[in-house]
Amino acid sequence: MSDGPAPGSAPDAVPDTSPVPDYAALHRLDGRALVLLGAGNGIGRQTAHALAAGGARVLCVDADEERARAVAAETGGVPYAADVTRREAVRELFAAAPELLGGRPxxxxxxxxGMARYAALPELDDEGWDWHFDLVLRHAWLAVQYGGGAVAAAGGGPLVFVASVSGLTAAPLHAAYGAAKAGLISLVRSAAVELGPRGVRVNAVAPGVVWTPRVAALLGPEGRRLNAENAPLGRVAETRDIAAALYFLASPQSSYMTGQTLVVDGGVGVKFPYPTVGGAR
Incomplete structure (x- = not known):
């Protein structure tokens, strides 16, 4: 079908002469220095590879020093061990990052x-609640404060977080985790509004079931089969699927996106419910 004017309508008065960018180049991260929190395993490891393959210099941060060193060696990045739920550790991390990244801001x-512990809501104790909010939400708040400030001072760039479909819907045994992830999604929106004028884009990816080493150990082959059958795409997410979405939000391809949570769940969210294995999703 022609995209010209319909019979009897006025033609466009001004033709489109806007410049066409190099779209392939917008996918690249050459010359960029990025900090990756939780780089040591699963989604983090795949994301380290994705960012490095795109040309970025990556500071690979993990609570486990051995894992940080291993993924940095694989990707040509820089290892850094820190407990990012502690304010002083996050402050020191972003103070040291430019020098560790070769003098680049x-x-x-x-x-x-982030991680979940499965517990029924009536049985959830204070320690379990606090653990989720420290690991899922508190560290993200600190990353926004110190990381967002560092990125703003460098002239702008992306902050990208991993949320969860549990923060958008409800799942059995996920009360504390879901509440913390919902808080993270809200934090992403607020940070996008506050930091946007300083050139900082803030977005999140919300995965469903992702076949990380931890999830594989928890759900086993039967859990994989049930979740694959439940997904319209007929499979569970691999860690590379989430890494690819994180890469997109970190790249200039998404330069006009901020305050958004991108769901990457194979279409499961448009149907209901998730299957369960042993009472846990």
């Missing part, structure tokens, strides 16, 4: 950190 932050 921090051009973006990608944050993978």
């Amino acid at each position: 921090v051009g973006g932050v990608v944050d993978i950190v």
Whole structure:
């Protein structure tokens, strides 16, 4: 079908002469220095590879020093061990980052950190609640404060977080985790509004079931089969699927996106429910 004017309508008065960018180049991260929190395993490791393959110099941060060193060696990055739930550790991390990254300012932050402990809501104790909010939400708040400030000072760039479909819907045994992830999604929106005028874009990816080493150990082959059958795409997410979405939000391809949570769940969110294995998703 022609995209010209319909019969009887006025033709466009002004033709489109806007410049066409090099779209392939917008996918690259050459010359950028990025901080990756939670780089040592699963989604974090795949994301370290994705960012490095795109040309970025990556500071690979993990609570486990051995894992940080291993993924940095694989990707040509720089290892750094820190507990990013502690304010002083995060402050020191972003103070040291430019020198560790070869004198380049921090051009973006990608944050993978987070984990769930399964517990029924009536049985959830204070320690379990606090653990989720420290690991899932507190560290992200600190990353926004110190990482967002560093990126703003460098002239702007992306902050990208891993949320969860549990923060958008509800799942059995996920009360504390889901509440913390919902808080993270809200934090992403607020940070996008506050930091946008300083050139900082803040977005998140919300995965469903992702076949990380931890999830594989928890759900086993039967859990994989059930979750694959439940997904319209017929499979569970691999860690590379989430790394690819994180890469997109860290790249100039997404330069006009901020305050958004991108769901990457194979289409499961448009149907209901998730299957369960042993009472846990």
